[in-house]
Amino acid sequence: MAGNLDATDWAILAELQRDGRIPLTELGRRVSLSASAATERVKRLEATGVITGYAARVDLAAVGYAVLAIVRLKYPGSRHEPLHRLLAERTEILECVRVTGDDCYVLKVAATGMHHLEEVVNDLAEFGSANTNIVYSQTLPYRGPGLR
Amino acid sequence: MAGNLDATDWAILAELQRDGRIPLTELGRRVSLSASAATERVKRLEATGVITGYAARVDLAAVGYAVLAIVRLKYPGSRHEPLHRLLAERTEILECVRVTGDDCYVLKVAATGMHHLEEVVNDLAEFGSANTNIVYSQTLPYRGPGLR
């Protein structure tokens, strides 16, 4: 966990977060480095765990998930294995974080429609009281750190 | 756009979401396609807007953001421009969705520490009542659609 990143490292992170598939030589060009130096930097960022991977961004609506929802789950007790099992089975659950406060978990759920969403929420409601909010629009789609 | 994806398309999406930087020839190998056929498929997925881009995943803690929080913002009225301006300035706000229900917006905020988080929340509280939950752990870090 090297927290010592210079301006060049940040520039590299910005470029790779914007376009994770740019050739390393092109990356070097953009941050004013030779191809091998850029490669070296990227390798180091990967090795130290700063860059954890690369992913294609997929449009949810385009693959049939018309509905996105935020579900807050109040989860009494401390038996968390059943929830983990559900997360493994239900691939419609895209994200799940454990948080402070009254709601123990906040989840992001993708569904093909309201009926489908209802099914997933039913499964979640087995564990505790589920509070669901439908997403109108992604005002700011996820951006990584350091990006404007 | 094109909601007609066959099993091969899904396999391609799964591979590219897991590792967005694999060579197309390697991708073809994994989904039992020739390099050119795989390339063709990927190009089509990009052109039809299914794949919207590629991004490096960056570990927030590793770049100095030790604290992650979910902020729910109750936003009275309908003047949304000031919020958009704040989103543009505060790069610590990583994500923002507009939702149904009492809370108008749900935001994801990364901060270097509690003091930093307080600053960001103060800015947000200018707009309405802000309800903040600190993230203990990412039970399920974001995964794209179709991934197990």
Added chain:
DNA sequence: AGTGAAAAATCGGGCTG
């Protein structure tokens, strides 16, 4: 789906502060 030219990734070695 195969082919060949262009481009990029990889590796080794040498240079500078």
Added chain:
DNA sequence: CAGCCCGATTTTTCACT
């Protein structure tokens, strides 16, 4: 001594058939 640059070899990409 870490970080960068250069050039040769292997691999991938791209336009065309």
